[in-house]
Amino acid sequence: xxxxxxxxxxGSSETEFIMSESLRFHFDVNGQSFTSAGQxxxxxxxxxxxxxxxxxxxxxxSIAMYEGEINMVIHAHGGEADVIVYEDRIVIILNDHGPxxxxxxxxxKEGYSTAPDNIRxxxxxxxxxxxxxxxxxxxMKIETELGKxxxxxxxxxF
Amino acid sequence: xxxxxxxxxxxxxxxxxxxxxxxxxxxxxxSDMMSDVLAYVKDQAVxxxxxxxxxxxxxxEMMDMVCIVFVRSKKPTADMIELARESGIVLxxxxxxxxxxCGLLYKSGLVGNGVHHE
Numbered sequence: 349x350x351x352x353x354x355x356x357x358x359g360s361s362e363t364e365f366i367m368s369e370s371l372r373f374h375f376d377v378n379g380q381s382f383t384s385a386g387q388x389x390x391x392x393x394x395x396x397x398x399x400x401x402x403x404x405x406x407x408x409x410s411i412a413m414y415e416g417e418i419n420m421v422i423h424a425h426g427g428e429a430d431v432i433v434y435e436d437r438i439v440i441i442l443n444d445h446g447p448x449x450x451x452x453x454x455x456x457k458e459g460y461s462t463a464p465d466n467i468r469x470x471x472x473x474x475x476x477x478x479x480x481x482x483x484x485x486x487x488m489k490i491e492t493e494l495g496k497x498x499x500x501x502x503x504x505x506f
Numbered sequence: 507x508x509x510x511x512x513x514x515x516x517x518x519x520x521x522x523x524x525x526x527x528x529x530x531x532x533x534x535x536x537s538d539m540m541s542d543v544l545a546y547v548k549d550q551a552v553x554x555x556x557x558x559x560x561x562x563x564x565x566x567e568m569m570d571m572v573c574i575v576f577v578r579s580k581k582p583t584a585d586m587i588e589l590a591r592e593s594g595i596v597l598x599x600x601x602x603x604x605x606x607x608c609g610l611l612y613k614s615g616l617v618g619n620g621v622h623h624e
Contacts, residue, residue: 374544382559382561383559383560383585384560385561386561386564389568390564390568390593391562392535393567393568397587403570407568407569407570410568411544411568411569414544414564414565414568418561424517446608449566458545470557470559470561471538471557471559471561471565472539472540472541472561473541473542473560474539474542474545475541476539476541476542476544477541478547479545480541480544483545485558500622
C-alpha cells in the first residue's frame with residue numbers, strides 16, 4: 349500500500365496528508381480563540397482546489413465545515429476535524445469533547461441558538477449553523493452524549 | 507459592473523487588492539450577520555458589512571466572494587487585511603451607511619440575485 353505523510357503547519361492547526369486509498373486531512377481546532385476559528389476550513393478549501401475537486405463541491409464542503417468549526421469554538425472549546433477525500437465524495441468528521449446537544453431536533457430548527465450574546469455581536473449565533481450544514485451536504489449524522497461531546501459526520505458527493 | 511465602479515459609486519477607499527479592481531461582479535449582499543450570509547446568500551460576489559473581525563474575511567472566502575465593502579467608515583484590522591491579501595479579496599471602506607451604500611449599488615445594476623434556500 350502506498351503511503352506518504354507530510355505535515356504542514358498553518359497557525360495553530362496541523363494538517364496531515366495520508367495517501368493510501370483515500371486522502372485525509374487532520375486538524376486540531378483551537379477552542380480558545382474565536383479569531384482563529386475557520387483556519388482549518390480555509391486550509392481544506394486550498395487543499396481541495398489543489399486536488400482539482402469540482403468548485404461546487406469545494407464550496408459546499410467549505411461552508412459546512414466552516415459552520416461546524418465555528419460551532420466547535422463557540423460551544424465545545426474546540427475539537428478535531430478530519431476531512432477524507434474519496435474518488436466520488438468528501439467526508440467531514442467533526443469531533444468535540446464539549447457539553448453535547450441536549451435536544452437535536454431543537455438544535456436543527458432554524459433560528460434556535462444557545463450562543464451567548466457576545467457571539468451574536470461577532471456576527472454568529474443566529475441559529476443557522478446546523479441547518480446550514482445539513483443544507484449544504486448530502487448526508488449529515490449527529491452523535492452526541494451529554495457531558496461527553498458530539499461527533500458530526502457529513503458527506504458531500506460529487 | 508467592475509469593482510472599480512463600486513469604489514467610484516461609494517466614494518470608497520481601497521484598503522487592499524487594488525490589482526483586482528478590474529474584476530467584473532454581478533451581485534452583492536449587505537449584512538452584519540455572517541450566519542445569515544452563510545445561510546442565505548448564493549453566488550454573490552460583493553459583501554457590504556459594518557462588522558469588523560477576521561470571520562468577515564473567512565466568511566467571504568468560504569462564499570467565493572471577491573470584494574468586501576466596510577460601511578460607516580469601519581476600518582479592517584491588520585490581521586484582516588493580511589487574510590484578505592492571502593485570498594485575493596478586495597477590501598474597501600466607505601463613509602456611507604449600509605442602506606445608502608446598498609441602494610446606490612442596486613440602483614446602478616448590482617442586484618441581490620435572490621437567496622439560496624431549498
